[in-house]
Amino acid sequence: MQEFRDKTAVITGGASGIGLAMGELFASQGMNIVLADVEEDALAEAVSGLEQQGARCIGVPTDVASAEAVEALAEEALAKFGGVHIACNNAGVFTGGLLWEESLADYQWLVDVNVWGVVNGIRSFVPIMQSQDCDCHIVNTASMAAVTAMPYSGIYHMTKHAVLALSESLYHELAFHSPRVKVSVLCPEAINTGIAASERNRPAHYSAAGDILDSDARTLVMDSLAASVAGGIGPEVMAQRVLDAIKEDRFYILSDEAWRRSADIRLDDIREGRNPTFAPPIDA
Numbered sequence: 001m002q003e004f005r006d007k008t009a010v011i012t013g014g015a016s017g018i019g020l021a022m023g024e025l026f027a028s029q030g031m032n033i034v035l036a037d038v039e040e041d042a043l044a045e046a047v048s049g050l051e052q053q054g055a056r057c058i059g060v061p062t063d064v065a066s067a068e069a070v071e072a073l074a075e076e077a078l079a080k081f082g083g084v085h086i087a088c089n090n091a092g093v094f095t096g097g098l099l100w101e102e103s104l105a106d107y108q109w110l111v112d113v114n115v116w117g118v119v120n121g122i123r124s125f126v127p128i129m130q131s132q133d134c135d136c137h138i139v140n141t142a143s144m145a146a147v148t149a150m151p152y153s154g155i156y157h158m159t160k161h162a163v164l165a166l167s168e169s170l171y172h173e174l175a176f177h178s179p180r181v182k183v184s185v186l187c188p189e190a191i192n193t194g195i196a197a198s199e200r201n202r203p204a205h206y207s208a209a210g211d212i213l214d215s216d217a218r219t220l221v222m223d224s225l226a227a228s229v230a231g232g233i234g235p236e237v238m239a240q241r242v243l244d245a246i247k248e249d250r251f252y253i254l255s256d257e258a259w260r261r262s263a264d265i266r267l268d269d270i271r272e273g274r275n276p277t278f279a280p281p282i283d284a
Helices: 017-028 040-052 067-081 104-132 154-177 195-201 216-230 235-248 257-272
Strands: 008-012 032-037 057-061 086-089 136-141 181-186
Touching (some): 008 067, 008 104, 154 181
Parallel strands (some): 008 032, 032 057, 086 136
16 A cells, blocks of 8 residues: 555554554555544544644544444444555553453453454454445454463453454455455554553443452562563564565564564474473563
8 A cells, every 4th residue: 555645544442652643644644544542531632633734634532342332433424435455453452460360351351352353343443445346454453462361361362362263264355355454463562552541441341349369479460561662673664664664565573573582482492392481572
């Protein structure tokens, strides 16, 4: 995809972080922007900021765990701008701890947002793109957690592995059936975003008594994540990687070398039938 002016990008998780950075960058390319997020105040602020920069932009409050909500998002994008040419299924949440201590609500919340959010985006936006008969692009946000497996964040790893597998299968299916619709999977490392504060957007139906367990393991991983993202790279770096990948028709949008080394060790374990190596990403 090389032409962006007057095309339309829809971005979930668009009120902050990587999502907002993609919106800002796409707007600078002359695109119409549709931001979607559950955080309504932040969404309104993000839309206002883009409009002040001269962008054509709307915000649509959206819970990506709801197929109906994502379908309504797609319909609103079509009603306002007449098409969808880039869809970034980017919304995601995190919690951590020991797998046997985490509640069923923890599992359900991450699966609903991180996996079903992508599924719902695929089901709503791919048919629109197929009907337009022009170059289009799906970007699914996974994580370097999709190609590694570390302790204390197993649910998150599970969901991001699912996003990677969905995206790889989607890539092949569209190559066979709709070759003008391309796919990329974004695998960020530690990015300076609000991911460590995901609980701020945890819905009440995942927050009943007993659904959120304070534990040493959870405190450890949440504190570690907060420190990591605070020192992480800016989301605008990831947004530029996404735009470059779209222009180059490149599927994998991967992270820095430290995370790639961890992924390589894991793949070597699998190829050689070794037990899993604990190989956290450490700069050489």
